[in-house]
Amino acid sequence: MTEVGVVMPRTNQPGEHIESPPQEQESHPYEERGGASERMDWMHEDEPSLGDRVMEAEERRHRYWGLLLVLLLLAGGGAAALLQFSPERRYERLITSAWMQAQAGSWQEAEVSIRKALEQRPDDKRMLNLLLDTLLAQRKVDEAVARLDQELRSHPDVDNLHRYLELAPGRIPSVQVEQTARIMRGSLTVGQRWMADVLLAREAFLDSHWSEAERLLLQAIDDNPKARQPRVDLGQLYLATNRPGDAMEVFHSRLNIDPTDWEAYLGIGLAQRQQGHTEEALNAFVTAGSSVGPGGQVALLNAASASMDLRNLIEARRFLQILDDRYPGDPEVRHLKFRQALLEHDEAEFFRQIDAVQTWTPQTFIEVVDWCLMLQHASWAMTLMERYAPPGLPEQTQTTIHFRALVAMNRFKQAQALAQTQSPPLRRFMEGEIAVARGQWDRAEQIYEGLLDDPSIPPEVSGLADLRLDGVRSVLHLSTRLNTRDQMQMQLAQGKGATVLQQLAKAQVHTPQTDLMGVLALLQMGDRDRALKALDAVLEKAPTLEDALIVWGEEVGVNHPTQGIARLRKALKQGVDGPRIRTLLGKLFYRAEDRRDAVEAWQEVLKRWPEHLPAAILLGQAAILDDRWSDSVRWWEIAVSLAPDNATALNNLAFALLKAGQQGERALRLAERATMIDPERAAYLDTLASALERSGQGEQAAQVRTHITQLRMKKP
Numbered sequence: 001m002t003e004v005g006v007v008m009p010r011t012n013q014p015g016e017h018i019e020s021p022p023q024e025q026e027s028h029p030y031e032e033r034g035g036a037s038e039r040m041d042w043m044h045e046d047e048p049s050l051g052d053r054v055m056e057a058e059e060r061r062h063r064y065w066g067l068l069l070v071l072l073l074l075a076g077g078g079a080a081a082l083l084q085f086s087p088e089r090r091y092e093r094l095i096t097s098a099w100m101q102a103q104a105g106s107w108q109e110a111e112v113s114i115r116k117a118l119e120q121r122p123d124d125k126r127m128l129n130l131l132l133d134t135l136l137a138q139r140k141v142d143e144a145v146a147r148l149d150q151e152l153r154s155h156p157d158v159d160n161l162h163r164y165l166e167l168a169p170g171r172i173p174s175v176q177v178e179q180t181a182r183i184m185r186g187s188l189t190v191g192q193r194w195m196a197d198v199l200l201a202r203e204a205f206l207d208s209h210w211s212e213a214e215r216l217l218l219q220a221i222d223d224n225p226k227a228r229q230p231r232v233d234l235g236q237l238y239l240a241t242n243r244p245g246d247a248m249e250v251f252h253s254r255l256n257i258d259p260t261d262w263e264a265y266l267g268i269g270l271a272q273r274q275q276g277h278t279e280e281a282l283n284a285f286v287t288a289g290s291s292v293g294p295g296g297q298v299a300l301l302n303a304a305s306a307s308m309d310l311r312n313l314i315e316a317r318r319f320l321q322i323l324d325d326r327y328p329g330d331p332e333v334r335h336l337k338f339r340q341a342l343l344e345h346d347e348a349e350f351f352r353q354i355d356a357v358q359t360w361t362p363q364t365f366i367e368v369v370d371w372c373l374m375l376q377h378a379s380w381a382m383t384l385m386e387r388y389a390p391p392g393l394p395e396q397t398q399t400t401i402h403f404r405a406l407v408a409m410n411r412f413k414q415a416q417a418l419a420q421t422q423s424p425p426l427r428r429f430m431e432g433e434i435a436v437a438r439g440q441w442d443r444a445e446q447i448y449e450g451l452l453d454d455p456s457i458p459p460e461v462s463g464l465a466d467l468r469l470d471g472v473r474s475v476l477h478l479s480t481r482l483n484t485r486d487q488m489q490m491q492l493a494q495g496k497g498a499t500v501l502q503q504l505a506k507a508q509v510h511t512p513q514t515d516l517m518g519v520l521a522l523l524q525m526g527d528r529d530r531a532l533k534a535l536d537a538v539l540e541k542a543p544t545l546e547d548a549l550i551v552w553g554e555e556v557g558v559n560h561p562t563q564g565i566a567r568l569r570k571a572l573k574q575g576v577d578g579p580r581i582r583t584l585l586g587k588l589f590y591r592a593e594d595r596r597d598a599v600e601a602w603q604e605v606l607k608r609w610p611e612h613l614p615a616a617i618l619l620g621q622a623a624i625l626d627d628r629w630s631d632s633v634r635w636w637e638i639a640v641s642l643a644p645d646n647a648t649a650l651n652n653l654a655f656a657l658l659k660a661g662q663q664g665e666r667a668l669r670l671a672e673r674a675t676m677i678d679p680e681r682a683a684y685l686d687t688l689a690s691a692l693e694r695s696g697q698g699e700q701a702a703q704v705r706t707h708i709t710q711l712r713m714k715k716p
C-alpha cells in the first residue's frame with residue numbers, strides 16, 4: 001500500500017550535491033546566442049515577473065510626479081512669500097483685517113487697521129465709509145462728523161451727504177454747515193439739490209428764520225417729492241412753531257409714501273400731544289416704538305410719558321420695562337422712572353433709583369427736586385437735599401429749595417426762621433411766598449410791590465417779584481376783569497353769599513347763570529326752600545344748563561334717584577355731557593341700588609376724562625363696599641396719583657392693600673402719610689395700627705390703638 005503524505009522539500013546537506021530531475025529539453029531563443037543555460041537559470045531564479053515589473057514602473061512614475069509636485073509647491077511658496085511683501089498684498093490684508101474686526105465688533109482694532117490702510121490710499125471710499133461706521137460705533141460722533149465735513153468739501157458724495165444730513169446739526173458750527181451745503185449744492189444735480197436745501201433750511205431754523213426754513217423745505221419737497229427728510233423736517237418745523245395741524249398734515253403725507261415710517265408716526269404723536277389729544281398721541285407713539293434703534297427709543301420714552309399723563313401707570317411701567325431691556329442704563333429712562341415712582345408714591349422705589357445714579361450734575365439734581373415739589377412730595381425733596389446734593393451745588397440754590405419744601409409742607413414757622421437768615425431783599429421775597437401759601441393775598445401784593453419800588457433790590461429778586469405780583473393780582477383783583485357771574489363765583493368762594501344776593505337785587509339784567517349764583521348763595525346761607533324754588537325757575541328757563549342740573553342732582557336727585565336718573569338721561573340726549581354730569585348719574589344709579597350701571601358710568605368717566613378725581617374715588621369706595629379688594633386697589637391707586645395729598649385716598653389705598661394682602665410695607669407708608677395730614681382722624685389711625693401689626697410692629701400698633709381710644713373718649 002502506498003503511503004500518502006506530504007512530500008517535504010529536501011535541503012542540501014553540507015558538501016552534498018542534489019541532482020536535478022531529468023527534464024524535457026526545449027529550444028529557447030537565447031540558445032542561439034550561447035549561454036543559454038545561465039540565462040535560463042537567471043530567469044528562473046532571480047528575474048521578476050511581468051506584474052512586478054509593471055508595479056515597479058508605476059512606482060517610479062509616482063515618485064517622479066511626487067518629486068515634481070514638491071518642486072512646484074516649493075517654487076509656488078517662494079512666489080507667494082515674495083507676493084506677501086508687495087504693497088498691493090499688504091493693503092488687501094489690511095482691508096480684510098479691518099472688515100473682520102468690524103464684523104466681530106472689535107471697533108478699536110478695526111479703527112487702527114483702517115487708519116493704516118488710509119495712510120496708503122487716502123481716497124479709498126470703502127475705507128472712509130468703514131471708518132465713519134467705526135467712529136460712530138464707538139460714539140465718536142463729533143470726530144466722525146468732522147471727517148465727514150472734510151470729505152464732502154473735497155469729494156462731494158451723495159451717500160455721505162445723507163449721513164451729513166443726520167449728524168451735522170448741533171455738532172458742527174452753523175456757519176460751517178451752511179458753507180458745506182453751498183459748496184455741495186453747486187456740484188449736485190437738480191434731483192440731488194434737495195439735500196443741500198434741507199441743510200440750509202436747518203441753519204435757517206437755528207437762526208429763527210422760520211419763513212426761510214419753510215421755503216427751502218417746500219422747495220426740497222418739490223424737487224424730490226418722495227424724499228423722506230424734507231417732510232420730516234417740515235413737520236418738526238411746524239411743531240416747533242406751534243402749528244400742530246400743519247404738522248399732522250405733513251406727517252400724514254409722508255405716511256402715504258411710506259406707511260412704515262416710524263418718524264412720521266412719532267411726529268403725529270407729538271402733534272396730537274401738542275393739541276391735548278394724549279390718548280391718540282399714545283397710540284401713535286406705540287406704533288413708532290416698534291422700531292428698534294434711536295427712533296424707537298424716542299417713541300417709547302414719549303409713550304411712557306403720555307401713559308403717565310393719562311395716569312395709566314401700569315402701561316407706563318410696561319413701556320419702561322421695554323426701554324430697560326433695549327437700552328439698559330439710559331439716563332432718560334431713569335428720569336422717567338423717577339417720575340413713575342413719584343406718581344405711584346413709592347418712596348422705596350424712588351430712592352432705589354436715586355441710589356443707582358453714580359454722579360449728579362447740579363442741573364439734573366435740581367430738575368428732580370422740582371419734580372418732587374411739583375408732585376407734592378416735599379419731604380422727599382428735603383431728603384434729596386440732605387443726602388444726595390452734589391458737590392458744587394450753589395449754597396443759595398440749596399437754601400431756596402429748602403425754603404420751598406418747608407412752604408409746601410405748610411411748615412411756615414420754620415420757613416419764616418429760614419427767611420430771617422437771608423439778605424434783606426431775599427427775606428422780603430420769601431415773606432411774600434409765605435403770604436401766598438397762607439392765602440394772604442393783600443399782604444403778598446404789598447410785599448412784592450415794595451420790592452419792585454426799591455431800586456436797591458438785585459434784578460434777579462425784582463424779576464421774581466414781578467412774576468409773582470402778576471399772579472397775586474390775577475387772584476386778588478380778578479373782579480375788575482370778570483363778568484358779573486365770575487365776580488359772584490369769587491364772592492361765593494369767599495363765603496359772601498349775602499353780597500351776591502345784594503348784587504342780584506340791584507342787577508338790571510338777569511340770566512340763568514346769574515340766577516344760579518343766587519341759588520347757591522341761598523344754599524350757603526341755609527335757606528333751602530327758597531333755593532330750591534329759585535332752582536326750579538332757573539331750570540324752566542334753561543333746562544340744559546349743566547351747572548343747574550348738577551346743583552339739582554346734588555340737592556334733589558339724591559333723595560329721589562329714579563326721578564334724577566330720568567332727568568339726567570334726558571339732558572344727555574339733549575347734548576349736555578361732561579365728567580361732572582356723568583359722575584352724578586353714577587351716584588344716582590348707586591342710590592337706586594343699580595351698582596352695575598353706577599360702576600359702568602364712573603368707568604366711562606375715567607376712560608374719557610382720566611384726571612377726574614371724583615369718579616376714581618367713587619369707584620374705589622364701591623369696590624370696598626363690595627369686598628372687591630383688587631379692584632379697590634386699582635381705583636385708589638388712580639385717586640392717589642391724581643391727588644397725592646388727599647388723606648382719604650391715601651388711607652383707603654393703604655386699607656385696600658392690607659385687605660388684598662399686598663405690599664404691607666407700602667401700606668404702612670401710605671397710612672403714615674394719611675395720619676400726618678390728619679392726625680386726629682380715628683379711621684386713619686386704625687388703618688395705621690393694622691399696617692403696623694401686619695409689619696410685625698405690635699408694640700407701636702398698641703400705642704396707636706390706645707391713642708384712638710383716647711380720641712374717641714374726648715368726643716361727645
